[in-house]
Amino acid sequence: MDHCVNCKFRSILFDKLNDEELEIVSENKRSFVVPKGETICVAGQPINEFVYLVEGMVKLQKINKDGRAQIVSIARPLDFVGLLTVFSNQNYQYTISTLTDSRFCKIDISVMRRIAASNGQFALDILKYISKISDEIIRHTYAINSKNLRGRIAMILLDFANKHFDSDNYTLPLSRKELAELIDMTPENVIRILSEFRRDDLVNVKGKHIEIQNRKLLEKIRDLG
Amino acid sequence: MDHCVNCKFRSILFDKLNDEELEIVSENKRSFVVPKGETICVAGQPINEFVYLVEGMVKLQKINKDGRAQIVSIARPLDFVGLLTVFSNQNYQYTISTLTDSRFCKIDISVMRRIAASNGQFALDILKYISKISDEIIRHTYAINSKNLRGRIAMILLDFANKHFDSDNYTLPLSRKELAELIDMTPENVIRILSEFRRDDLVNVKGKHIEIQNRKLLEKIRDLG
DNA sequence: CGCGGCTTTGATGTTCATCAAGTAAAGTGG
DNA sequence: CCACTTTACTTGATGAACATCAAAGCCGCG
Numbered sequence: 001m002d003h004c005v006n007c008k009f010r011s012i013l014f015d016k017l018n019d020e021e022l023e024i025v026s027e028n029k030r031s032f033v034v035p036k037g038e039t040i041c042v043a044g045q046p047i048n049e050f051v052y053l054v055e056g057m058v059k060l061q062k063i064n065k066d067g068r069a070q071i072v073s074i075a076r077p078l079d080f081v082g083l084l085t086v087f088s089n090q091n092y093q094y095t096i097s098t099l100t101d102s103r104f105c106k107i108d109i110s111v112m113r114r115i116a117a118s119n120g121q122f123a124l125d126i127l128k129y130i131s132k133i134s135d136e137i138i139r140h141t142y143a144i145n146s147k148n149l150r151g152r153i154a155m156i157l158l159d160f161a162n163k164h165f166d167s168d169n170y171t172l173p174l175s176r177k178e179l180a181e182l183i184d185m186t187p188e189n190v191i192r193i194l195s196e197f198r199r200d201d202l203v204n205v206k207g208k209h210i211e212i213q214n215r216k217l218l219e220k221i222r223d224l225g
Numbered sequence: 226m227d228h229c230v231n232c233k234f235r236s237i238l239f240d241k242l243n244d245e246e247l248e249i250v251s252e253n254k255r256s257f258v259v260p261k262g263e264t265i266c267v268a269g270q271p272i273n274e275f276v277y278l279v280e281g282m283v284k285l286q287k288i289n290k291d292g293r294a295q296i297v298s299i300a301r302p303l304d305f306v307g308l309l310t311v312f313s314n315q316n317y318q319y320t321i322s323t324l325t326d327s328r329f330c331k332i333d334i335s336v337m338r339r340i341a342a343s344n345g346q347f348a349l350d351i352l353k354y355i356s357k358i359s360d361e362i363i364r365h366t367y368a369i370n371s372k373n374l375r376g377r378i379a380m381i382l383l384d385f386a387n388k389h390f391d392s393d394n395y396t397l398p399l400s401r402k403e404l405a406e407l408i409d410m411t412p413e414n415v416i417r418i419l420s421e422f423r424r425d426d427l428v429n430v431k432g433k434h435i436e437i438q439n440r441k442l443l444e445k446i447r448d449l450g
Numbered sequence: 451c452g453c454g455g456c457t458t459t460g461a462t463g464t465t466c467a468t469c470a471a472g473t474a475a476a477g478t479g480g
Numbered sequence: 481c482c483a484c485t486t487t488a489c490t491t492g493a494t495g496a497a498c499a500t501c502a503a504a505g506c507c508g509c510g
Contacts, residue, residue: 118345123341131359177488
């Protein structure tokens with residue numbers, strides 16, 4: 001049942017593996033569950049395993065010298081959490097923590113390397129994903145930085161609706177402070193602008209519950225901000 | 226003479242190729258020279274070739290909707306210019322232009338793919354570089370954004386000295402406007418702060434010529450800014 | 451010579467961070 | 481279940497950092 005052959009993610013990354021290789025992965029992988037709010041790995045720690053998210057939601061963050069956290073990315077299943085740094089660095093670049101109860105699989109990194117070295121198609125698939133994830137992080141970072149505060153809030157609210165929840169009605173898995181860390185502003189201003197959006201009937205905000213009321217205008221604010 | 230076997234870059238990326246594969250690369254590659262100020266490729270264009278810089282210096286930039294340019298990275302030889310997007314996207318993500326007279330080699334992208342697919346070690350080497358370049362771009366972007374304007378200027382002056390010219394005495398290949406695009410500020414403020422640094426005998430600035438006079442203090446401004 | 455682009459400096463205005471203080475919510479121990 | 485503490489959230493007032501605007505000097509080029 002939890003054999004990799006039946007895994008719904010097989011087609012995403014492990015499609016090019018033959019039966020024998022898949023068997024090696026299956027024998028070496030371990031599945032584990034982590035409750036909300038826990039830290040999976042810490043920036044600077046050595047990487048021994050290739051970890052990826054099967055269910056749930058996590059944040060990748062880095063801590064500044066002055067102690068302030070910055071969230072680099074929110075990852076969902078298929079986003080292959082550790083992927084980005086796994087092949088260039090010996091150590092994790094980012095600290096990864098769960099935002100919701102989550103399930104992971106991990107495989108010894110040397111197993112992955114060995115298979116990739118002997119199976120170029122598999123390596124190319126990994127390559128494709130690394131490039132894609134990197135591109136997206138870079139694009140996201142530049143998008144955030146080129147917008148004013150209102151535009152950032154509008155963007156992130158729409159992003160959650162579009163990419164994560166597929167609905168204009170959802171519950172944020174982030175605190176106001178974490179929202180601020182994700183879009184590079186202060187918690188005070190996150191709150192201020194959310195209140196403003198509520199006053200203007202753009203978004204119905206009740207604590208962490210979000211309901212987008214005027215999508216058109218919100219998109220305009222995102223695009224013009 | 227211009228056979229890839231003798232290329233000084235062979236050991237960087239093409240080290241894992243066997244003689245036959247190297248011969249294929251050598252037969253398919255073309256070397257070409259581009260003068261300063263020319264554009265190599267434009268964001269959005271389809272990628273047909275794997276291009277890398279042999280000599281010179283280039284900038285990777287993207288253009289905002291509102292027409293403002295942002296420089297994502299300055300690349301030197303060994304930085305494998307197009308690498309980042311080549312394997313995830315059909316189209317270039319960034320516009321690449323020469324900052325100095327430059328020499329490139331290009332190879333049909335399908336040749337690269339074919340060799341990578343059959344040579345996992347080679348694919349892993351590419352993987353390693355993509356990860357490294359991505360990490361550096363992300364790190365650089367976050368470093369810039371977490372600093373005040375003085376800190377950004379100090380950082381970029383030191384970066385050029387350390388990474389690009391290996392000397393505290395060099396000539397910038399960028400205009401004030403391009404400097405501004407690289408570290409996300411206005412040309413006016415770039416100039417203002419450079420003038421300030423000159424007044425304080427931190428840096429001797431004469432047009433594009435830079436001479437770092439007080440490295441210790443400059444590093445302090447970078448690290449505390 | 452004169453035009454246009456790059457550079458420089460000063461004056462002004464806006465955006466946003468910081469500070470402060472108060473309210474709600476959530477966890478803790480009796 | 482209730483006092484208590486702590487943490488998250490919210491709003492307003494202030495100030496600093498930075499962008500924008502304006503104008504002048506410089507330089508290369510036709």
